[in-house]
Amino acid sequence: MSSKVKKRTLINDIANHLEVSIATVSLVLNGKAKQSRISDAVAERVLKYVQEVGYKPNHLAKSLRTGKTHVIGLVVEDISNPFFATVAWLIEKQAFERGYRIIYCSTDNDPTKSKELISMFRERHVDGFIIVPSEGIEEEVSTILREQTPTVLFDRFLPKLPTNYIVVDGAQGTYTATQHLLEQGFRNIAFVTTDSTQTQMEARLNGYVRALEEQQLLPLVKRVAASKDSEHLIADIQDFIKDNRACDAIIFSTNYLSIYGLEAISRLQLRIPQDLAVISYDDHDLFRLYTPAITVIAQPVESIAKNVIDILLEQLQQPSDQAIANNHSIVLPTALIVRKSSIRQPEPVPATRKKAAK
Amino acid sequence: MSSKVKKRTLINDIANHLEVSIATVSLVLNGKAKQSRISDAVAERVLKYVQEVGYKPNHLAKSLRTGKTHVIGLVVEDISNPFFATVAWLIEKQAFERGYRIIYCSTDNDPTKSKELISMFRERHVDGFIIVPSEGIEEEVSTILREQTPTVLFDRFLPKLPTNYIVVDGAQGTYTATQHLLEQGFRNIAFVTTDSTQTQMEARLNGYVRALEEQQLLPLVKRVAASKDSEHLIADIQDFIKDNRACDAIIFSTNYLSIYGLEAISRLQLRIPQDLAVISYDDHDLFRLYTPAITVIAQPVESIAKNVIDILLEQLQQPSDQAIANNHSIVLPTALIVRKSSIRQPEPVPATRKKAAK
DNA sequence: ATGAAAGCGCTAACAT
DNA sequence: ATGTTAGCGCTTTCAT
Numbered sequence: 001m002s003s004k005v006k007k008r009t010l011i012n013d014i015a016n017h018l019e020v021s022i023a024t025v026s027l028v029l030n031g032k033a034k035q036s037r038i039s040d041a042v043a044e045r046v047l048k049y050v051q052e053v054g055y056k057p058n059h060l061a062k063s064l065r066t067g068k069t070h071v072i073g074l075v076v077e078d079i080s081n082p083f084f085a086t087v088a089w090l091i092e093k094q095a096f097e098r099g100y101r102i103i104y105c106s107t108d109n110d111p112t113k114s115k116e117l118i119s120m121f122r123e124r125h126v127d128g129f130i131i132v133p134s135e136g137i138e139e140e141v142s143t144i145l146r147e148q149t150p151t152v153l154f155d156r157f158l159p160k161l162p163t164n165y166i167v168v169d170g171a172q173g174t175y176t177a178t179q180h181l182l183e184q185g186f187r188n189i190a191f192v193t194t195d196s197t198q199t200q201m202e203a204r205l206n207g208y209v210r211a212l213e214e215q216q217l218l219p220l221v222k223r224v225a226a227s228k229d230s231e232h233l234i235a236d237i238q239d240f241i242k243d244n245r246a247c248d249a250i251i252f253s254t255n256y257l258s259i260y261g262l263e264a265i266s267r268l269q270l271r272i273p274q275d276l277a278v279i280s281y282d283d284h285d286l287f288r289l290y291t292p293a294i295t296v297i298a299q300p301v302e303s304i305a306k307n308v309i310d311i312l313l314e315q316l317q318q319p320s321d322q323a324i325a326n327n328h329s330i331v332l333p334t335a336l337i338v339r340k341s342s343i344r345q346p347e348p349v350p351a352t353r354k355k356a357a358k
Numbered sequence: 359m360s361s362k363v364k365k366r367t368l369i370n371d372i373a374n375h376l377e378v379s380i381a382t383v384s385l386v387l388n389g390k391a392k393q394s395r396i397s398d399a400v401a402e403r404v405l406k407y408v409q410e411v412g413y414k415p416n417h418l419a420k421s422l423r424t425g426k427t428h429v430i431g432l433v434v435e436d437i438s439n440p441f442f443a444t445v446a447w448l449i450e451k452q453a454f455e456r457g458y459r460i461i462y463c464s465t466d467n468d469p470t471k472s473k474e475l476i477s478m479f480r481e482r483h484v485d486g487f488i489i490v491p492s493e494g495i496e497e498e499v500s501t502i503l504r505e506q507t508p509t510v511l512f513d514r515f516l517p518k519l520p521t522n523y524i525v526v527d528g529a530q531g532t533y534t535a536t537q538h539l540l541e542q543g544f545r546n547i548a549f550v551t552t553d554s555t556q557t558q559m560e561a562r563l564n565g566y567v568r569a570l571e572e573q574q575l576l577p578l579v580k581r582v583a584a585s586k587d588s589e590h591l592i593a594d595i596q597d598f599i600k601d602n603r604a605c606d607a608i609i610f611s612t613n614y615l616s617i618y619g620l621e622a623i624s625r626l627q628l629r630i631p632q633d634l635a636v637i638s639y640d641d642h643d644l645f646r647l648y649t650p651a652i653t654v655i656a657q658p659v660e661s662i663a664k665n666v667i668d669i670l671l672e673q674l675q676q677p678s679d680q681a682i683a684n685n686h687s688i689v690l691p692t693a694l695i696v697r698k699s700s701i702r703q704p705e706p707v708p709a710t711r712k713k714a715a716k
Numbered sequence: 717a718t719g720a721a722a723g724c725g726c727t728a729a730c731a732t
Numbered sequence: 733a734t735g736t737t738a739g740c741g742c743t744t745t746c747a748t
Contacts, residue, residue, distance in 0.1 A: 011726065021735040026727055036728095037733055056481050060427070061725035064418045064740045085438050101478075103461055120459075123414050230643060263647045285588060289621045368741065379719045384743060394744095395717055419741035422724050 009055045018049055025050075029057065063125065072312065073121030074104045075114065075131045077155075083255060083282050083299065084132065087154070090305030091130065098313055100127070109196070109226065111136040118144065128312050133158050135198055150315035152308050156200040157329075164315075164328045166307045170200050170281070173297040173334035174207035177251055177279045180295075180336060182215060184344040186249035186277055190220040192237060192261060193253035204253045204281055220247060230260060238264040241276070249277035249342070255284045262290065278341040292340035300332050307332070367413045376407055383408075387415065421483065430670065431479030432462045433472065433489045435513075441613060441640050441657065442490065445512070448663030449488065456671055458485070467554070467584065469494040476502065486670050491516050493556060508673035510666050514558040515687075522673075522686045524665045528558050528639070531655040531692030532565035535609055535637045538653075538694060540573060542702040544607035544635055548578040550595060550619060551611035562611045562639055578605060588618060596622040599634070607635035607700070613642045620648065636699040650698035658690050665690070 011029075015022040025046050027036045033043040049055075063069045072095055076084040084106075092102045103126070107114040111134050118140045121129065128150040133141065138158055144151055145163065157165035174191075181189050191208045193201060209219045222240045224233055237260055241247065252258035258280035262272075270276050272292055279295045280287055287294035311328050369387075373380040383404050385394045391401040407413075421427045430453055434442040442464075450460045461484070465472040469492050476498045479487065486508040491499065496516055502509055503521065515523035532549075539547050549566045551559060567577045580598045582591055595618055599605065610616035616638035620630075628634050630650055637653045638645055645652035669686050 022726085023728075023736075024734060027734095030727080032728090039733065042733085058422075058483075058725050059481055060418055060422045060483060061740090062727080064416075064422050064724090064742090065726050065728090067740075069418070080438065080440070080443050082438070101482075123417055124459075125416075125418060230647065234647070263649075266649050289588065289592070291621075291624050370741080380742085381720080381744075382718060385718095388743080390744095397717065400717085416741050419724090420743080422726090422740090423742050423744090425724075 008058075009053050011055070011057065014046070014050060014053070014055055018045060020046070067125075068127055069125045070099055071101045071103060071124065071126045072128045072130060073118075073124070073126035074102050075107060075117050075121070075129065076104065077107055077109050077132050077134070079104055079106045081256065082284055083301065084155075086301045087305050087308075090302060091309050094305065094309045095313075100313070100316075107132075107134050109134045115140050122147075122149075128152075128316050130154065130308055130312060132156065135196075150312055150318075152312045152328075154304055154308050156198050159199065162327055164311050166304055166311075166328075166330045166332065167200060168299050168304070168332050168334055170203040170297075170334065171207035171210070173281065173336070174204045174251060174253075175211045176207075176334075176336050177281075177295070177297050177342075178208050178211035180338065181249045181251075181277060181279065181342060182211070184277070184342060186344070187217065188220065188244075188247045189217075189249045189251065190222060190240075190244060190247045191251050191253065192222045192224065192240070192257055194226045194257070195223045196226060201253060208251060220244060224257065233257075233260045234263050234267070237261050238267060241265065241268060241270070247276070249273075249279070251279045251281070253281050255280060255282040255287075258282075258294065259284070259286065262294070272341050273343060274345050277344070283337065287339070290341075295339045295342035296337050298335045298337050300335070303332050366416075367411050369413070369415065372404070372407060372411070372413055376403060378404070425483075426485055427483045428457055429459045429461060429482065429484045430486045430488060431476075431482070431484035432460050433465060433475050433479070433487065434462065435465055435467050435490050435492070437462055437464045439614065440642055441659065442513075444659045445663050445666075448660060449667050452663065452667045453671075458671070458674075465490075465492050467492045473498050480505075480507075486510075486674050488512065488666055488670060490514065493554075508670055508676075510670045510686075512662055512666050514556050517557065520685055522669050524662055524669075524686075524688045524690065525558060526657050526662070526690050526692055528561040528655075528692065529565035529568070531639065531657075531694070532562045532609060532611075533569045534565075534692075534694050535639075535653075535655050535700075536566050536569035538696065539607045539609075539635060539637065539700060540569070542635070542700060544700075544702070545575065546578065546602075546605045547575075547607040547609065548580060548598075548602060548605045549609050549611065550580045550582065550598070550615055552584045552615070553581045554584060559611060566609060578602065582615070591615075591618045592621050592625070595619050596625060599623065599626060599628070605634070607631075607637070609637045609639070611639050613638060613640040613645075616640075616652065617642070617644065620652075630699050631701060632703050635702070641695065645697070648699075653697045653700035654695050656693045656695050658693070661690050 011022055011025050015025050020042060024038060024042060027033055027038060028043045028046040074088060076088060079085055079088060088104060095102050105117045107117060114134045114137045129144055131151065131153050132155045133153055138160055141158060141161055151163060153163050153165040155167065157163065157167060178189060191205060193205055212219050224236050227233060241264060250261065252261050265272060265276060272278050281297045283296045283298040287296050307330050369380055369383050372383050378400060382396060382400060385391055385396060386401045386404040432446060434446060437443055437446060446462060453460050463475045465475060472492045472495045487502055489511050490513045491511055496518055499516060499519055509521060511521050511523040513525065515521065515525060536547060549563060551563055570577050582594050585591060599622060608619065610619050623630060623634060630636050639655045641654045641656040645654050665688050
């Protein structure tokens with residue numbers, strides 16, 4: 001008994017010390033002093049003493065009682081991908097300010113892992129979900145929807161399910177990028193993408209195809225397997241480029257494909273953009289810093305994050321009934337950021353007269 | 359009442375359905391059937407039914423009752439840095455297998471943020487801590503130590519505090535790297551590091567200085583501010599290289615400094631290693647893929663992760679009393695992985711007669 | 717071998 | 733205006 005380590009302060013201790021009831025303390029702490037007509041004097045004393053001893057309510061007990069954990073589960077494809085990392089970070093910051101905590105997990109786009117993570121989060125009683133859905137998880141998402149857990153998808157959505165989602169107009173992005181290359185005079189434009197058939201990847205492909213078809217040009221699409229082995233991916237892209245020497249420009253459908261692509265191009269000792277113009281979907285530090293800087297189809301990360309968290313918090317705040325019918329489906333525009341990698345070089349290049357492009 | 363959404367299954371429902379007591383169910387579920395001499399028949403029925411309805415105990419209630427959350431708080435400097443990301447991922451995997459969950463946070467090396475995160479984790483009742491300590495958080499770490507919460511530091515430690523820690527022999531790493539450059543015939547070797555005075559950064563610097571002093575050579579150290587502005591860092595390094603044209607080799611003390619350094623070198627149109635040899639502390643995908651591949655002082659990430667989690671789980675499993683005196687302090691060796699960037703090029707280069715380095 | 721019941725710390729409806 | 737008290741879902745001691 002006396003060997004016990006110093007215990008945490010409890011709401012009981014507060015009440016005892018102040019000689020008020022524990023309910024009074026609880027009410028004051030939860031900002032319900034006014035509506036319970038607790039005297040300002042008492043409320044102040046409570047607040048002061050709580051502050052003094054640094055009392056923190058036990059979250060577990062609170063959550064058990066209220067059924068709310070104030071935790072949001074964030075399920076992304078790969079938290080080490082700068083796109084997801086940035087969005088996650090922005091979401092976390094905003095959620096934090098409004099009293100919510102985020103717990104993340106990466107699915108690696110694996111449906112099994114996605115399902116496990118969703119059910120893990122359910123077990124942990126998250127109040128809401130933010131999900132970048134991999135394919136084949138309709139059932140799990142249905143379940144959380146049925147349980148009325150507020151949920152927002154982003155980056156892609158599940159066409160069969162009525163959910164909130166925030167996506168980007170990838171088709172418009174690649175369409176504009178392709179047009180830009182055409183305007184620059186490139187004619188043999190290839191598109192390197194993954195073998196995924198998810199909504200966002202298909203959209204990116206379609207935008208490219210449409211732009212070419214409008215000019216009666218034939219698409220040239222390379223699909224690489226979504227492998228983890230970087231050497232293999234690089235070699236694959238390298239072979240593709242070698243086999244298509246006529247190709248004078250490439251659009252990569254994701255940031256990591258571009259990185260492998262740049263490596264492949266460098267190994268082939270091709271010059272960008274003289275031998276091959278390059279555009280990447282999704283911006284990245286490296287693309288700004290690369291020599292030459294790489295033109296990108298940038299996604300509006302701040303806006304994505306803001307929309308996601310705003311919609312989720314709105315639903316979280318609701319009195320927990322209907323909210324079903326009115327799902328938000330938001331499609332945000334991309335922005336083409338033109339850098340050196342997609343600008344046609346005039347044949348004779350006076351190296352000293354380089355235009356200073358900030 | 360009848361308008362209620364379908365409720366989750368509770369332990370009560372199980373007990374009712376099976377017409378046994380709730381205690382029996384609980385005991386069976388916690389593997390204490392044998393020691394409570396519950397009949398195998400009953401135990402089996404319970405397990406079978408639980409399986410059937412997919413009953414999952416409520417973690418919150420369980421934790422509130424037992425005082426254990428089976429959650430470990432992981433506080434790193436920057437989860438988007440591949441070194442920390444990899445270690446975190448390995449730790450998470452092993453912890454998961456043994457029934458623990460990890461929640462992460464990045465401190466950005468900011469003491470205030472570190473303190474907030476630690477206290478947030480305390481509030482969330484994590485069972486243990488894994489911390490990459492920023493400077494000035496001795497007090498908070500003391501607190502969790504006093505509360506007997508199992509804790510392991512890694513990457514660096516707090517010299518004033520008796521804790522478990524796993525670090526790497528950075529001094530040996532940079533010493534060996536410097537020697538390697540000297541053996542290759544480089545004489546003007548610079549060291550680019552941050553302005554941090556943390557244990558691991560000082561060690562890296564010291565190894566470099568010692569190797570040079572043994573040869574009566576003068577160190578050339580550039581300290582860049584730990585800023586977040588990449589352009590600024592690149593320009594800073596660029597200026598440093600320009601101002602020290604005699605310098606023929608550089609060791610960078612962290613992976614991100616190397617990345618900025620490579621960009622600086624590329625902008626100066628210097629060739630690696632002909633004009634400037636390069637070694638980075640810490641390996642990275644990019645360094646393997648870069649042309650030329652970059653020599654690195656690699657940290658044993660698997661071993662770090664394994665040691666961290668083993669020690670923490672050992673302490674977590676202990677009967678929660680002493681365990682104080684016997685702290686583990688483990689220092690792991692680094693490995694120099696020699697690639698092209700630090701190999702002196704013979705003036706006329708017979709490219710085919712390259713020595714196979716490992 | 718099994719069941720009853722006392723909490724873990726907190727909230728909120730209901731009394732006073 | 734403030735106090736009493738019944739749970740939230742689970743574990744575990746003690747009786748039987």
